[in-house]
Amino acid sequence: MKCLAVTAIVVAMLAASVDASAASCKFKQNTIDDFTQERLVRIDWVDMTGWTSSTFKRTIGHRKDIEIAAESVGGRSLLKFRLRLSDAVRKPPRESDLYSALYVPAGSGLEMEMADESIIELVVDKEVRGTNHAKYDDGWFVVTSKFVVKYPVDDALTERLAQEDVVYLRVAAQSRNYDFVSEQGTIEFHINEKAQRAFKKVFDCLQQAHAEDHA
Amino acid sequence: MHPIVRWLVITAVAALASGSSWAADCKFDTDETDKFTKVRTLVTQRDSLESFWGDGSKRKQQDIYVSAYYHDGEQALNIQILFTNYVKRMPPEYELRNAIVIPGNSRLLLMMADGSIVTLNSANPVNANARATPTSSRVSVDSAASIYYPLDDERIAALSSQSASRIRVEAAETHYDFEIHVKSQDDIGNAIKCIQANI
DSSP states (O other): OHHHHHHHHHHHHHHHHHHHHHHOOOEEEEEEOTTTOOEEEEEEEEESSOOOHHHHHHSOSOEEEEEEEEEEETTEEEEEEEEEEEEEESSOOOHHHHHTSOEEOTTOEEEEEETTSOEEEEEOSSOEEOEEEEEEETTEEEEEEEEEEEEEEOHHHHHHHHHSOEEEEEEEOBOSSSTTSOTTSEEEEEOOHHHHHHHHHHHHHHHHHHHHHHO | OOHHHHHHHHHHHHHHHHHHOTTTTOOEEEEEEOTTTOOEEEEEOOEEOSOTTTTOOSSEEEEEEEEEEEETTEEEEEEEEEEEEEESSOOOHHHHTTSEEEOTTOEEEEEETTSOEEEEEOSSOEEEOEEEEEOSSSEEEEEEEEEEEEEOHHHHHHHHHSOEEEEEEEETTEEEEEEOOGGGTTHHHHHHHHHHHHO
16 A cells, blocks of 8 residues: 555656646746847757767767757747767778868758648758867777757747647758768758657747747 | 054055055056157056956856057057867867957947946957867867957046946857956056046
8 A cells, every 4th residue: 555655656746747847948048138138048958869978979970969959039039959960980080071071051951841741941040060070989980070050930930839740850961071961961850759849848938938028 | 543443544545545546556568659650559557357266167267358558549448358168179270260250340348337338349350269278187278369449539438437347249140248357347447547647
């Protein structure tokens, strides 16, 4: 009986914590800028792939991690993705190889395929070059690239992304020498249920912050 | 005289003396007249506006220095910003390029004691690379930039009439915010007054 009661309490606590995490928003920043009097909102990074960094380091080559966040300055919102890619090669990379390993030119697109099969297209706000490193590991040079891409989103899209599921992402980018980008010039991600929850939560929080502003 | 009363008198005299003697305390890094052109250049000694101890962060440090500048009838505020980052690996050369980019006519915003904002605009574009130095355990990545903001009579009056509490240096696609340490909040006004008193 005692065991059942403890189990019931644990289950209730778990259920409560799930509810709370769905409702609570983790703002990295939610303040008014003293200089401009604009509201600054930064929503912290949420993992969309579920790979821990130790797993990433152990896995040689061809890993793709993606995290999502958002920020808003005076109501102008940005969707942010932090990507980390890896490839393994036999040839030691030169600095010029690393320089051109990952590049997202200004004006590059993002395609988001929604659950209803519609496509949302966004354009990156500025050019991005990856922070690229190579590390020798048991006969292989593991080249990793980390970078953040930002896409402006309007209020209508913020509302839509807080409610609807994204199922597939295509981030347009360029890569030389390494297998970071597909032949179509994109880095592609299937968005699973966990990632869909992350996506919706980020935009739900952004909406909450905007609502605070209008209240 | 009672020791406490004596201490209060000494403190009050010291405070009055320090408040009234800024003009006498003016220190200049440069005070010279060109022998050919007879043009005078005055630059006050630079003052750090941040706490000596910084913010205690070991991964990232920043500092800001200010001096007032006079040359051939023109006055300007010179702001020097310095950043130090600590990273695990030596960054490749291309990552050190353009660490600080401040386009010409970029704004410097100063929040004054009464909450008003004084805005200055930079004279020239500034583009600074970072420098990486390996230490025993990590790599220190340092970047620094020196920016000149011309001053007109209106700005001189606004900056020398009250203290400043915060500074924002606007740069390309970003800005750098600095909290001015309470002991340094009069430094900008005093530097300008030093130039005014000596030209």
